[in-house]
Amino acid sequence: MPFYRKRVWAGLYLLLIFFVAAALFYSFLQQNRLDTDLTSLLPDDGQNTQAQQMAKMRMNQRMNRDIVVLVGSKSPDKAVEAAQIIQQKWQDSHIFQSVTGKLEPDVAALQASMQRLSLAVVSEQSWRNIINQPEEAFARQAQTLVNPFAERSILPVDQDWLGLGNIIMHQASQDGPVYYNFQTGWLNIDDGDTTWVLLRARLPEKAGLINVPDGLLNVIHDTQASQDVQVLMAGGSIFAAENKATGEKESQYMSILGMGLTFLLLLLLFRSLRILYLLLPLAVGILFGLAATVMLFGHIHILTLVVGTSLMGVLLDFPLHWLASGVIQQQWNRWQALHIAAKAFLLSLIITLLGYAALLITPLPILQQTAIFSAAALISAFLFSLLCLPAFFSTTQAYIYPQALSAMLSFGKFIVRKRQFMVQKKWPVLLILLLIGGGLLRLNTQDDIRQWANLSPQWMAQAQKIGLLTQTMPSGQYFVLQADNDDELLLKSRTLGKSLQDLVIQKQLSGFQSLDQWVMPFSIQKQRQQDVSRLLSNTDNWRDLVNLGIDEHSIRDYLTGLQKLPLQTISQSLDNELGTAWQDLYLGKMSNGKVAAIVSLSGVSQVTALQKLADKNNGIYFVNNLQALNQLFTHTRNQAIALKIASYLVAIVLLAYAFGWRKGLLMLAVPVLSSLACLAVFAYAGWPLSLFAIFGLFLVTAIGMDYAIYVSVKQMAVAERLAGVLLAATTTMISFAILGFSATPAIASFGRSVALGVFFSMILALALLPGADNRGRCNESV
Numbered sequence: 001m002p003f004y005r006k007r008v009w010a011g012l013y014l015l016l017i018f019f020v021a022a023a024l025f026y027s028f029l030q031q032n033r034l035d036t037d038l039t040s041l042l043p044d045d046g047q048n049t050q051a052q053q054m055a056k057m058r059m060n061q062r063m064n065r066d067i068v069v070l071v072g073s074k075s076p077d078k079a080v081e082a083a084q085i086i087q088q089k090w091q092d093s094h095i096f097q098s099v100t101g102k103l104e105p106d107v108a109a110l111q112a113s114m115q116r117l118s119l120a121v122v123s124e125q126s127w128r129n130i131i132n133q134p135e136e137a138f139a140r141q142a143q144t145l146v147n148p149f150a151e152r153s154i155l156p157v158d159q160d161w162l163g164l165g166n167i168i169m170h171q172a173s174q175d176g177p178v179y180y181n182f183q184t185g186w187l188n189i190d191d192g193d194t195t196w197v198l199l200r201a202r203l204p205e206k207a208g209l210i211n212v213p214d215g216l217l218n219v220i221h222d223t224q225a226s227q228d229v230q231v232l233m234a235g236g237s238i239f240a241a242e243n244k245a246t247g248e249k250e251s252q253y254m255s256i257l258g259m260g261l262t263f264l265l266l267l268l269l270f271r272s273l274r275i276l277y278l279l280l281p282l283a284v285g286i287l288f289g290l291a292a293t294v295m296l297f298g299h300i301h302i303l304t305l306v307v308g309t310s311l312m313g314v315l316l317d318f319p320l321h322w323l324a325s326g327v328i329q330q331q332w333n334r335w336q337a338l339h340i341a342a343k344a345f346l347l348s349l350i351i352t353l354l355g356y357a358a359l360l361i362t363p364l365p366i367l368q369q370t371a372i373f374s375a376a377a378l379i380s381a382f383l384f385s386l387l388c389l390p391a392f393f394s395t396t397q398a399y400i401y402p403q404a405l406s407a408m409l410s411f412g413k414f415i416v417r418k419r420q421f422m423v424q425k426k427w428p429v430l431l432i433l434l435l436i437g438g439g440l441l442r443l444n445t446q447d448d449i450r451q452w453a454n455l456s457p458q459w460m461a462q463a464q465k466i467g468l469l470t471q472t473m474p475s476g477q478y479f480v481l482q483a484d485n486d487d488e489l490l491l492k493s494r495t496l497g498k499s500l501q502d503l504v505i506q507k508q509l510s511g512f513q514s515l516d517q518w519v520m521p522f523s524i525q526k527q528r529q530q531d532v533s534r535l536l537s538n539t540d541n542w543r544d545l546v547n548l549g550i551d552e553h554s555i556r557d558y559l560t561g562l563q564k565l566p567l568q569t570i571s572q573s574l575d576n577e578l579g580t581a582w583q584d585l586y587l588g589k590m591s592n593g594k595v596a597a598i599v600s601l602s603g604v605s606q607v608t609a610l611q612k613l614a615d616k617n618n619g620i621y622f623v624n625n626l627q628a629l630n631q632l633f634t635h636t637r638n639q640a641i642a643l644k645i646a647s648y649l650v651a652i653v654l655l656a657y658a659f660g661w662r663k664g665l666l667m668l669a670v671p672v673l674s675s676l677a678c679l680a681v682f683a684y685a686g687w688p689l690s691l692f693a694i695f696g697l698f699l700v701t702a703i704g705m706d707y708a709i710y711v712s713v714k715q716m717a718v719a720e721r722l723a724g725v726l727l728a729a730t731t732t733m734i735s736f737a738i739l740g741f742s743a744t745p746a747i748a749s750f751g752r753s754v755a756l757g758v759f760f761s762m763i764l765a766l767a768l769l770p771g772a773d774n775r776g777r778c779n780e781s782v
Helices: 007-030 050-064 076-093 107-116 124-132 134-146 164-172 216-225 236-270 273-297 302-309 317-328 334-359 365-387 389-393 402-425 427-442 457-470 486-505 522-536 539-547 552-563 570-574 577-585 607-613 625-659 661-685 691-711 718-739 745-767
Strands: 066-073 098-100 187-191 194-202 230-234 474-483 511-513 586-589 595-602 620-624
Touching: 007 273, 007 365, 050 236, 050 474, 050 577, 050 586, 050 595, 050 620, 066 076, 066 457, 076 098, 076 194, 076 216, 107 164, 107 577, 124 134, 124 522, 134 539, 164 577, 187 457, 216 230, 216 236, 230 457, 236 273, 236 302, 236 457, 236 718, 273 317, 273 365, 273 389, 302 365, 317 334, 317 365, 317 389, 317 691, 317 718, 334 365, 334 389, 334 625, 334 691, 365 389, 365 691, 402 427, 402 718, 402 745, 427 661, 474 486, 474 607, 474 625, 486 511, 486 522, 486 570, 486 595, 486 607, 511 577, 522 552, 539 552, 570 577, 570 586, 577 586, 577 595, 607 620, 620 625, 625 661, 625 691, 661 691, 661 745, 691 718, 691 745, 718 745
Parallel strands: none
Antiparallel strands: 066 194, 066 230, 098 194, 187 194, 474 595, 474 620, 511 595, 586 595
């Protein structure tokens, strides 16, 4: 007696199902295991230095945890009022770690920082103007004393006779369009007759793209809907929240629609509610797929879940092959039919699993996740169908409408006749091969991270407008610098900055941000101490102040204190509110003893010139994430194609062992020609061949092999084989064709490739059938 007929195995398997379900439920209670971050689908680049890895993490955090909000109105008071309401609502939501709007700086702390940094952070051009024309610098301060409308620093005049305070404030704001409004305490941007008020919100440390707070999207939508002013928002977490909501919605409606259509079809054909028992292996497969993915990866990505739930048609293949014999045979023996179907399906399952195992070699976690999910789902659904499903079909067998059976047989006979016609005439085969070849020549291979998700045009437009208003358009390109010490790092940054400034002038770059724009090297700070000493030696420099009655000792004391200021390291210059804009750029000391920093870029229009500035031997690395990812996708796609060819070689060995070389080659032709025909359709339809489409063809190979093996089982009548393939193919095409309408380009590409591949596999597999009479009896002469 086969093991699957012993009840003890069914009982043990049911216990395992209960244990896995309980463990998965507990795991989701402990932590949200659903991942929406696109970057988590990408591999870690082990070749990157520690500095590059830290820089990538820092830049991602900078772009993904922060949300920038601009509130605009022609009435400044109205804009401020609306911004105050938004700030309060967002703070009350408890979603954000901080919401920064109206600034109430610690004046005493700012004054202390300005005095401490007076020599260290004043720009080179500003300092040169002061030293070359010191009389004008002192004269400006003299005018400040007598002119009530003059621009004033937060430093008292008698503590800032050179006017360094205003220079530092301008540098801290980076001299961009964003300025601090002293009257309202808000950051403003003037754009024609519109005043924009700036807010910044930061999500908690553990939040961001991977763990998007549940209520974030509702807060975002409510904010835009409830305001009578213009509100612009930008942040990676907004895209992630929308993708999460879209993915969950798609997963739900596609699962419901696919399952509904599949079982509606089966109910119409079998005319019995008993067919709904096929939901059980489906549920078990998805349960084990989820559990295996979460156990191995710690989470499951929303794209993996969407693709995984589309496996419904594939998970039903084995039970449908088994039940198909019952709709044909007058006296159906469930165990005999199960034994015959299991032998055929087991060989197909082994070949399928080998294909999925090959995907584990690829570096992309998305392919690894989907391979694990699919393999676990197929194995568990097969075992449930083998051990437990026969108990639900113990007394009666399923029957199908006579008209449906007649239509199936007619369709099978039609396919066989066309096969014979094509073999005899030859030219139709040649024409089809020419069409496939022409399509392959026109095929457009394209892999881009931007194809992975559906980025909302609304949020893209808002992000672009914010970039234009703030004159900061972050890009995926930046430099990482390494040096032996802070001074060398700043000098290296200055040298690179000069080359970058040339590119800005040439309009190949809109701007950049580097540490040397904020703090000077020790060598320059020491030189400035000497410059102050020379100022002290010439009393004519501050004649205008003395003429106003200013005590000369006060001026000398100020300059002497300035001269004695301690040299400031990079860390010391950033440890205050004034250096906030540059804090993320300094990476600190690495494990190799070197220090590192980032030079961020914005508005990159020409990458080639930037690449030429990189010098790895000198510790200057250019990072182009988008280009690197697209190159990785191309490499992975080529690797996947090579693995697919290797899987064909393994398959032909197994098929030749089971059926002989001639029959094995004919059976292998089913998935091979199906895949090629699918690629040709992609070319003629103008759809780019992405990595996800290639992955879909892996599944097509498995399904096509399954159908080819099934139609070759001589222990079954032709009608049984025909019904099994048609039922399995129809249910599979339903679920994957629905995916083809997904708003996510990667998912849509995957769904189209599988649906088309299954269709061609069905046609080619049925072409291998011998002829049959109207009752489905085999006629080998046909």
